[in-house]
Amino acid sequence: MSHILSVELAYWQQSILRSVGVLAAVLLPAGTFVYIFLFKMMSFMQSRIGPNEAGPFGSMQLLAEVGKFLQKEDIVPEKADRRLFFLAPYIVVASVLLMYVAIPFGPEAYFADLDAGIFYILGVSSVSIIGILIAGWASANKYSLMGGLRAAGQLIAYELPLLLAVVGVVIQAGSLNMFDIVRAQAEGEIFGFGALGNPFILTQFLGFAIFMVATQAELTQPPFDMPVAESELVTGYMTEYSGLRFLLFFIGEFASAGAFAIIAATLFLGGYYVPGLDMDAGYMNVVGPLVLIAKMLLVGFLIFWARFTYPRFREDQLQTFAWTVLIPLALVNILATIILKVAF
Numbered sequence: 119m120s121h122i123l124s125v126e127l128a129y130w131q132q133s134i135l136r137s138v139g140v141l142a143a144v145l146l147p148a149g150t151f152v153y154i155f156l157f158k159m160m161s162f163m164q165s166r167i168g169p170n171e172a173g174p175f176g177s178m179q180l181l182a183e184v185g186k187f188l189q190k191e192d193i194v195p196e197k198a199d200r201r202l203f204f205l206a207p208y209i210v211v212a213s214v215l216l217m218y219v220a221i222p223f224g225p226e227a228y229f230a231d232l233d234a235g236i237f238y239i240l241g242v243s244s245v246s247i248i249g250i251l252i253a254g255w256a257s258a259n260k261y262s263l264m265g266g267l268r269a270a271g272q273l274i275a276y277e278l279p280l281l282l283a284v285v286g287v288v289i290q291a292g293s294l295n296m297f298d299i300v301r302a303q304a305e306g307e308i309f310g311f312g313a314l315g316n317p318f319i320l321t322q323f324l325g326f327a328i329f330m331v332a333t334q335a336e337l338t339q340p341p342f343d344m345p346v347a348e349s350e351l352v353t354g355y356m357t358e359y360s361g362l363r364f365l366l367f368f369i370g371e372f373a374s375a376g377a378f379a380i381i382a383a384t385l386f387l388g389g390y391y392v393p394g395l396d397m398d399a400g401y402m403n404v405v406g407p408l409v410l411i412a413k414m415l416l417v418g419f420l421i422f423w424a425r426f427t428y429p430r431f432r433e434d435q436l437q438t439f440a441w442t443v444l445i446p447l448a449l450v451n452i453l454a455t456i457i458l459k460v461a462f
Contacts, residue, residue, distance in 0.1 A: 147376025147414060148369050153180055154415070155422040156372075163426050187365040195258050195358050202256035207359070207366035209249030214370055216242040217377040222297050224390055224406030225398045235296035236288065239381060240281055243336070246374070247273045250345070253367075254355040265354025268433065269345035272335055275440040276342075280332035282448030286325040286455040287318050287385045300389035304397050314393045319386040321458075324451045326386045328444055330417075333378040334424055335440070337371065341428040344436060375421055376414060383413035 157179060161168025169176035194200055219242075220235035222228045232238050247270055254266015288294055291302035299318075306316025319326050335342040346354035356367050383389065390406030391397045397406075431439070 145369070145373070147380070147411075147418075148372040149180055150415070151372045151375055151418055151422070153177065155418060159419070159422060160426050184365065187361060187368075190361040190364075192361040192363065193358075197258040198358065199256040199258070202252050203358075204363070206249045206253035206256060207363045207370065209252065210246045210370040211366050211373070213242055213244075213246040213249065214373040214377055216245070217374075217381070220296055221377075221380055221384060222300060222389060222406075223410055224403035225400075227390075227403045227406055228297075231297060232295065234294040236284055236299070236381075236385070237294050239296075240277075240284065243374075243377075244273075244277060246370070250355050253359070257355070257358040259358050261351045262355050262357045265345045265351045265357070268351075269338060269355060272338065272342065272345060272436060275437055276332045276335035276444075279328050279440060279444035279448045280336060282445065282452060283325040283329040283332065284385065285448075286322050286451050289452070289455045289459055290318060290321060296384060296389075299385060300391055301397070303388040304391040315388060315391065317386065317388045322386060322451070322455070324447065325455075326382070328448050328451070329382055329386070330420060330424075331444060332440075333382065334421060335436070336378065337375055337421070339375075339421070339425045341424070341431050342436060343430055344433055347430065375418060379414040379417040379421060380410060382417045383410060387413045387417070389413075 153176075157169050157176060169179035172178040172182045194203060217239050219229045220232045220238050222231075250269045250273075251266045254262045254264075254269070257263070287299060291299040293299060293302070303317050304315045308314065308316050308320065338345045345351075346356065351357070356364060359367060390402065390410045392405070392409050395402065395405070
């Protein structure tokens, strides 16, 4: 006979644990992406060695980079708006922190179970635009301002196809709740065959492709890196930042990549569910996060593979692609999903 020991935690204790969990969920994917993709995969693709001196296989290089930024002088331009200048990077990082709140990692491994979870995630992801605009304007630098304006125009344009790509998933799952979306994929069937469930990447492949392209633009990564185009704007809205605040922008960029990768894995790859396992079993609170991290790395590979492969768009090409290609395709995907949902 087995005995289960349960401990009832006070609300403040639960809040502390969830806050620590959110920080871990942000920092661990960000660090993993930097080491695996930026340090190692990029070096391999470009036929160079990459970091290999700090720790085994360069595994401590990330800590060395963080230490370097923490030691740098925090410089503020003379004509900058100091309060807004200091606030901007924290807004960007806070936006990423809030995105992780509604993501289910297991049947009981979550921070908040929201009825409109995906609506909430897409809403708070847009907050980062405010931080980027503030950084560009408060720096009192023309390159920073141009980078901020470019970022705002780009992120607003690609928010629409990102949202429309998700609508197809919501229609098929019949819910905005992230748990319900995972369950719909776990309990679904493919032409009457239900052993593997029905991961929406099979029926929403066009939506997945649109989501990934829009995600690349939301992250301002090549080929959509116009806001931080080094050859034109130095580093765009981050030009005047140094030390800890530049590090916060850096963390926000890679943590956002992790967040969007986890969202894509949840919406299109079944989330923490694995065929053959009971998604409501207690052990899924341990296995589920590992499964979701593995799927996140798979999606992250696609994100960084595109980053290291394709050349930068021109500004007019970037906007034209969003308004004349992605948005019409997303609307066609929604229409097809509605028709098939009613017919079958």
